[in-house]
Amino acid sequence: MSRPRAKLVKDFPGCAVEAALSFIDGKWKGVLLFHLLAGTQRFNELRRKLPSVTQRMLTRQLRELEEAGLVRRTVHPVVPPHVDYDLTPLGRSMEPVIRSLAIWGRTYVFCAQDEAHVVPPKETTELQGDALRYFADRA
Amino acid sequence: MSRPRAKLVKDFPGCAVEAALSFIDGKWKGVLLFHLLAGTQRFNELRRKLPSVTQRMLTRQLRELEEAGLVRRTVHPVVPPHVDYDLTPLGRSMEPVIRSLAIWGRTYVFCAQDEAHVVPPKETTELQGDALRYFADRA
DNA sequence: GCCAGTAGTACCAAAAAGGATACTGTCAAT
DNA sequence: ATTGACAGTATCCTTTTTGGTACTACTGGC
Incomplete structure (x- = not known):
């Protein structure tokens, strides 16, 4: 949610970076936006793509994205329920x-453990801290 | 800190976006990295640039960035103390x-209140939720 | 009759993050 | 003699965020 950060935006103008971050601040918002880049998705569709998110969290994160103006929620009044989520222009x-986040993650953290061998050795030598441990774990 | 997210990275591989976000997750890390892009900075130098951050928070955020391998902390053993912070290659x-965060923030949130009049009317009509309220507040 | 799928809520508990305030020690300048 | 700059710590407390479990209502298919 952007409440605490929204405050700081006023207290601390000039910080465009923090302002932008406040919109994607929330454990699942980044991934949600990423998946929504591919197009409109339904609630359970997203749920399947984020297996470790609880229903409650998914709902909350989507509502916050909606509140922030990044996502549009469309309810089709049918039964069984049918709800579509897609990006607003602001979201897009x-x-x-x-x-850029996805590229960075792929390059330096490389989530897909089945491709862990692709880690470029040159970059690896630059890694420290968490990143290093991450790679160490899967070596 | 990236601990809780680091966990999810393993539980939920494929999510490069979340992995990347876990490195800048923390209320001030984004700005800190932004300021460090301009070059090496000392502790109180950063403090002056982030007037609303407490000393404790600044220390913590910098230490976490260091732990994550994005920032290097160099202590010059002199008195009074002299500590430099700069980006590692990974940080850079x-x-x-x-x-991209800075650009987005400048374009769509536009922190600098003294330039609030520059908000392009066309974009403004696309705003919803927080963003809309943000602009409404300063109109 | 029972189960699965649809999109959620409600309630409670835990953890994580952040903030406020006060304190450290040394030096240089006023 | 006092103050300010330097770079922090320590302690306590509050807010925010996240997680777990159970529950709703309706329908179509077996």
């Missing part, structure tokens, strides 16, 4: 941010 | 991420 404007 | 690799 986040694409460069999300993409 | 975050530059595209930080820059």
Whole structure:
């Protein structure tokens, strides 16, 4: 949620970075936006893509994204329920941010453990702290 | 800190976005990295640039960035103390991420209140939720 | 009749993050 | 003699965020 950060935005103008971060601050918002870049998704569709998120968390994060103006929630009044989530123009404007995050993650953290061998040795030598431990864990 | 997210990285591989976010997760890390992009900084130098951060928080955030391998802390054993902070190569690799965040923030949230009039009317009409309220507040 | 799928809520508990305040020790300048 | 700059710590407390479990209502298929 952007409440505490929203405050700081006023207390501390000039910080565009923090302002932007306040919109994707929340444990699952980044991934959600990433998946929504691929197009409209339904609630359970997203749930399947984020297996470790609880229903409650998914709902909350989506609502916060909606509140922030990044995501649009469309309820089709049918039974069984049918709810679509997609990006607003503002949400889509986040694409460069999300993409650069995805690239960084792939390059330096490399989530897909089945491809862990692809880690470039040169970069690896630059790693420290968490990143180093991360790679150490899966070596 | 990246501990809780680090866990999810393992539980939920494939999510490069979350992995990357876990490195800048923390209320001040984004700004700190942004300021460090400009070059080496000393502790109180950063403090002056982030007037609303407490000493304790600044220390913590810097230590976490160091632990994560993004920032290097250099202690010059003199008195009075002299400590330099600068980006590691891994930290510098975050530059595209930080820059895109800064651009987004400037474009869509526009922290600098003294330039609030520059908000482009076209974009404004696309705003919803927090973003809308943000602009409403300063209109 | 029972189960699965749809999209959620409600309630309680735990953990994590952040903030406030006060304190350290040395030196240089006023 | 006092103050300020330097770079922090220590302690306590509050807020925020996240997780766990159970529950709703309705329908279509077996």
